[in-house]
Amino acid sequence: MDIEVKMPDIGLDEVEVIEILVNINEKIETEQGLIVVEGDKTSMEIPSPISGIVKNIYIKIGDKIKTDSLIMMFIENDTNFHTKQKEENYLDRNDKIHIEKKNKEDVFFHATPFVRRLARNLNINLCSIIGTGPKNRILKEDVELYQDNYKKNVLENKKSVNFKNDENLKEEEFELSSVQKMIGKNLHQNWMNIPHVTQFDEVDITKLEKFRKKYNFEKYGPKKTSNNITILVFVIKVVAYALEKFPMFNSSFTLKNKKIILKKYINIGFAIDVNNDLFVPVLKHVNTKNVEQLSSELIFLSEKARKRQLNLSDMTEGCFTISNLGGIGGSWFSPIINSPEVAILGISKSQVKPLWNGKEFIPSLMLPLSLSYDHRVINGAYAARFIAFISKLLSDIHFLIM
Numbered sequence: 001m002d003i004e005v006k007m008p009d010i011g012l013d014e015v016e017v018i019e020i021l022v023n024i025n026e027k028i029e030t031e032q033g034l035i036v037v038e039g040d041k042t043s044m045e046i047p048s049p050i051s052g053i054v055k056n057i058y059i060k061i062g063d064k065i066k067t068d069s070l071i072m073m074f075i076e077n078d079t080n081f082h083t084k085q086k087e088e089n090y091l092d093r094n095d096k097i098h099i100e101k102k103n104k105e106d107v108f109f110h111a112t113p114f115v116r117r118l119a120r121n122l123n124i125n126l127c128s129i130i131g132t133g134p135k136n137r138i139l140k141e142d143v144e145l146y147q148d149n150y151k152k153n154v155l156e157n158k159k160s161v162n163f164k165n166d167e168n169l170k171e172e173e174f175e176l177s178s179v180q181k182m183i184g185k186n187l188h189q190n191w192m193n194i195p196h197v198t199q200f201d202e203v204d205i206t207k208l209e210k211f212r213k214k215y216n217f218e219k220y221g222p223k224k225t226s227n228n229i230t231i232l233v234f235v236i237k238v239v240a241y242a243l244e245k246f247p248m249f250n251s252s253f254t255l256k257n258k259k260i261i262l263k264k265y266i267n268i269g270f271a272i273d274v275n276n277d278l279f280v281p282v283l284k285h286v287n288t289k290n291v292e293q294l295s296s297e298l299i300f301l302s303e304k305a306r307k308r309q310l311n312l313s314d315m316t317e318g319c320f321t322i323s324n325l326g327g328i329g330g331s332w333f334s335p336i337i338n339s340p341e342v343a344i345l346g347i348s349k350s351q352v353k354p355l356w357n358g359k360e361f362i363p364s365l366m367l368p369l370s371l372s373y374d375h376r377v378i379n380g381a382y383a384a385r386f387i388a389f390i391s392k393l394l395s396d397i398h399f400l401i402m
Helices: 079-084 113-121 140-159 178-193 206-220 231-245 291-306 380-395 397-401
Strands: 002-006 015-020 033-039 042-047 052-057 070-076 097-102 105-110 196-204 251-254 259-262 268-274 277-279 320-324 343-347 351-356 361-374
Touching: 033 070, 033 178, 113 140, 178 277, 196 380, 206 231, 206 361, 206 380, 206 397, 231 268, 231 291, 231 320, 231 343, 231 380, 231 397, 268 291, 361 380, 380 397
Parallel strands: 268 320, 320 343
Antiparallel strands: 002 070, 015 033, 033 042, 052 070, 097 105, 196 361, 251 259, 268 277, 343 361, 351 361
16 A cells, blocks of 8 residues: 655754655665755754655655655555564664665664764765674764774875875865755855844953852762853853843844844753754753753753754754853854844853952953844944943852842
8 A cells, every 4th residue: 555755844844855865665664764854953864654665755855845745655564574674672762773785685784863874974884884782783983983994094095195296196075064064054144144243351250160160069079070060051041141131132133024023031042063063952941940950951952962863942942142162262253143143142261361450460260252243233332231241240140149
């Protein structure tokens, strides 16, 4: 019996097909990836709702599809295929047996969707990798080791080339990942369409850092753990408070009808780098949560991002974005606004500097801040007051209770 497979509702009006993961006549298991689509700031794999054999594929790479668009036609599975595809008990629901054709023979291997996606991004054929997990399951580490060995072989081959002759000089060309292409497109549009102005400031966080270390020591002991509260969490809490006092920063600008939408909720996104791909998870209703709650949610979303398990709801409905480069280094920078938001705050690496108190220079821990804002919506004086207010709260966290 023929069964139609349609595009499920993922919360986006329209998405672009960037990858087709199956072929006609291929046997598919339930929840096996069918296609990869790309929408606003994210890409995701669409799993099969049923098991069966692919009869027809009605879409191609580059097509724009919507909810309920017909993407494929399946033939209902037969019992022989069910027997052949029976999974071992140790596999969880996301750890399917992947099948590829090689030399007209079926090649079976165990790999999670995350591992398969990682291999595709690195242009690695999983048939070439020997899995070291239970029952030859291919792990993330196996893919990374294969990639490292490949790079090592390339470097060794390059060393053997005689570079005295310019004709032997070589270049390497590679495609941007789908996420990089999407991010680049959005950043270019935002930079071209929004009149950016960046306001810089530097705030003394000596007291805040002393309190942070004291709290973490009393809570978790002398050892540094992944649960330690970071400066970023305090910045997020302070920004949420500032957004209540300066509501124009908690708005969005509609280009079509030139209207400003003031938001009655405060959701703050934070940019995170994952292997040169940029993701912006969003913390919801920040003003209603304390620092401990925000820290737990920040850690949880960051881990999901690193595992590339963020879903659409994790990355939408943001009001304001924070880009934190403090863990890498540098002083100030000009972050690009995440449209339709009207501002973004950049954080750089804190440094101990001499600060004049009127009588002498005192060693102080200074945190650089960079506030980019949309000059169509926010004027310079309003922006200066906003960043000054943030600096005031960070320099003495007691002002949060006033």
